[in-house]
Amino acid sequence: MPLKKIKYFAEQSWLLIISALCFGLLIAAVNASLAPRIEQNKINKLDDLMRTLLPAAEEFEVAAELQIDSAKGKKTKSTIYKAVSKTGECVGWSFNCSGAGFADKIELVVAVDKNFEKMAGFDCLSSNETPGFGDKIKEAKWRKQFDGAPAGNLTLAKTGNIEKIDSEIIAISGATVSSDAVVNILNNAMSQIKKQMAEIQN
Amino acid sequence: MSNTQYEIRDTITGGLWKENPVFRLLLGMCPTLAVTAAVKPALTMGLCVVFVLVCSNIVVSLMRNLLKPHLRILMFTLTIATFVTIADLLLKAFQPEMSAKLGPYIPLIIVNCIIICRAESCASKNGLVISIVDGLAMGAGFTVALCILAAIREVLSTGTIMEINVMPQSFIPWAAMSMPVGAFITLGLVLGLINKISTKK
Amino acid sequence: MDTFTTLLMAFISIVIINNLVLTKFLGICPYLGVSGRVDMAFGMGLAVTFVVTISGTLTWLIDHLILIPLDLEITRYICFILVIAGAVQLVEMYIRKFFPALYDSFGIFLPLITTNCAILGLCLFINLWGIDNLPEAAVLSFGAGIGFTVAICVMAGIRENLNLADVPKCLRGAPITLITAGLLTLAFMGFAGMIK
Secondary structure, eight states: OHHHHHHHHHHHHHHHHHHHHHHHHHHHHHHHHHHHHHHHHHHHHHHHHHHHHOTTOSEEEEEEEEEEEOTTSOEEEEEEEEEEOTTSOEEEEEEEEEEEOSSSEEEEEEEEOTTSOEEEEEEEEEOOOOTTTGGGGGSHHHHGGGEEEESSOOEEESSSOTTSOSSEEEOOTTOHHHHHHHHHHHHHHHHHHHHHHHHHHO | OHHHHHHHHHHHHIIIIITOTTTTSOOOHHHHHHSTTSHHHHHHHHHHHHHHHHHHHHHHHHTTTTOOGGGHHHHHHHHHHHHHHHHHHHHHHHOHHHHHHHGGGTGGGGGOHHHHHHIIIIITTSOHHHHHHHHHHHHHHHHHHHHHHHHHHHHHHHSEETTEEOSOTTOOOOGGGGSHHHHHHHHHHHHHHHHHHHHHO | OHHHHHHHHHHHIIIIISOHHHHHOTTHHHHHHSTTSHHHHHHHHHHHHHHHHHHHHHHHHHIIIIITTTTOGGGHHHHHHHHHHHHHHHHHHHHHHHOHHHHHHHTTHHHHGGGOHHHHHHHHHHHHTTOOSHHHHHHHHHHHHHHHHHHHHHHHHHHHHHTTSOOOGGGTTHHHHHHHHHHHHHHHHTTTTSOO
């Protein structure tokens, strides 16, 4: 009786099992041949962004993996890269951070100088803000006011001179929430990373 | 021979116009609405669908005589999911930017009704040649439809096509067109227009 | 209390702010196809809520307990779709056996759900958003189903009235439904930014 059952099962499902095996092999083969390239693409993207933010750097070394508490009590991971110039000196630090934006999560790459005192700018890794409004956080024109601003303690103002570099960030008109989100993410990540890095280095 | 040729011609016109998956059959609406904010992602999506459609049609057509009826859908799904995974890997390796932009909509090709519908109604009944032609024609019909919608939306929302400026300086970008609203309303109006044209004839 | 607030926020966010149908375009096929009458729409919504809650939680568990530890992320899509197809089958058998009345009212909707992109979409989004605890994944899955039900019922309500309206001939049927859906997304966009 069991033999009959097994035979029935085999008759019904041999095609399914054999093709599942073949498909599995196919995917494994494709993955094996493409995986290094995919990995390289990921590294290149981050590398390119960091290089434009810190042009003096020759190489980026992973310095630490830290946990940052977001305002909502969630923990996010952040990788700190040490930017090293041709002569081997540290010219700055770069790290990624994220937080809630207007519509979805905003992920940023941030660069600071070697003492964690001045920002060297930031760029968006991913965001999904309203097109035409919050979307402008990606534009170089708005991001420029962060280039040289003091790290941490940024404040947001609705009007003012966008070209003046100081701790006062001028919000994008019509997208105060998105601007506020970016400033909050930067302040929060910066203060915590500063503290944790100081502990590590001492 | 002439019979086959006639059949092939019929399949091609069917995919492109008479049975256009987007405009006539209203199949595969998710990607149609989600990735048509700009032409480039729409084109990438279209090509991915062509790839998956042709590959799954080939496999299904080859094993059509071996299929057990009640395990049919499971086989189709397995085949499609495999080729979608491969398409996703290819895209990640050679077009990382597009892959990031399309995100979860590439794996969602698995549940795109067009592909399972063609496997069921065409590839599981016809020979290899017809199945391949059908895959190409349906995929092309889908891609063209996606590109038309994307072109309309991209011009109105940014004034560009394929990131090349086409509108005069004085044009004010209509940001709503790149939001979900723009997707639904553009498709609705285009469908209305097509109804109007085809009823006149 | 803190976890409770997070979960509540996640729930509200997936039901109205990041509504899968209206902002992510998932589940559009049934949204256009089954939204002719409110009772049908409600039935479909309930069936989807049922399946999405189960499959969202299950795929999260499989992803975190099997695929990630074994480095098999590559087979994620195949596993997800098989889990969903299996969940639909199981739910169908269970309901047919124990709640025949409910089974009759769900009718053809249940098998159709396998190809509803809202379900696979949600499983993929949970993975993409990097949800790292089970309660949140479960709440998001349930919320996604409720969000779908809300969207499809609102749509059905509008369409029932639309039948009596004088719509231009060429726009009747699908086109006017799409335009209505467009206006509906505009309304739902007002919720964006509600939760910081």
